[in-house]
Amino acid sequence: MEDEHIYKSHNKTLLLYHLVFPLKYRKELLTEESGGTLVSICREVSERYEFEFIKIGYESDHVHFLIQSIPNVSVSQMVRTIKSITAREMFRLHPDIEAKLWGGNFWSSGFYANTVGLYASKDVIQRYVENQGKEKEYKEVHSGQLKLF
Template sequence: MIRQVRTSPGAAYDLGYHVVWCPKYRRPVLGGRVKTRLEELIHAKADEHGWQIVALEVMPDHVHLFVKPHPKNSPSYVANQFKGFTSHHLRAEFPHLRSRLPTLWSRSYFAATVGAVSAETVQRYIETWYERAPKGDGHA
């Protein structure tokens, strides 16, 4: 991946976050149509903010996202934008998510800035995680 420096009035930046979040109780509810719709919603929210999604992997019980936001957006803001938006829409569209879980997402998330490792390493990790997972595990 070639470094892409973006600019805005008063700033030049190349910032990336690796964000991971899970459904409440780490229930494996992110499969099939829910997975497809979740991916669409994540892309829609990124487009709304002008954020670049470098890699996205939705597993049955967690989401890995490598996103490049504007530097004015903190990791907590980015994570909460995705979690709030997707929860609202998925719970409205899939009633079984409302009946099985008091809230769709757990309150916590993991966020790391890309820098200690290269952006390529994070992207490769997200794209190939399932190949390395212990068979039958499915957990990060």
């Protein structure tokens, strides 16, 4: 991936997300045919919304996405949009899948999300921030431990 920044009137961003969606009940329902359908649906979603599917990979019971988006689209908004449209269209185009999933949901309610750094890892960014101003007067104003909530 080259320098694929998104330019808007007042910002330049390169926001990448790794998202994983498990199918409801972790049912092994994705085949080569239905996986191809899912990719086609995602292409159509990209045309209507401000996020781009960089990569899509799947196993029979879950799907991995590498997605680029803009700052004013939250991760939860992106997940909600992708899940709702893909579920509706997968059921419409593959009624056999809907019949195997009682309760009418294609995806499980949960998901995995992680940010992806194209240019640097957490350690590289941390060193970059620590080394700011070394040639002049540098004052560290905060140093904290990463917390998971």
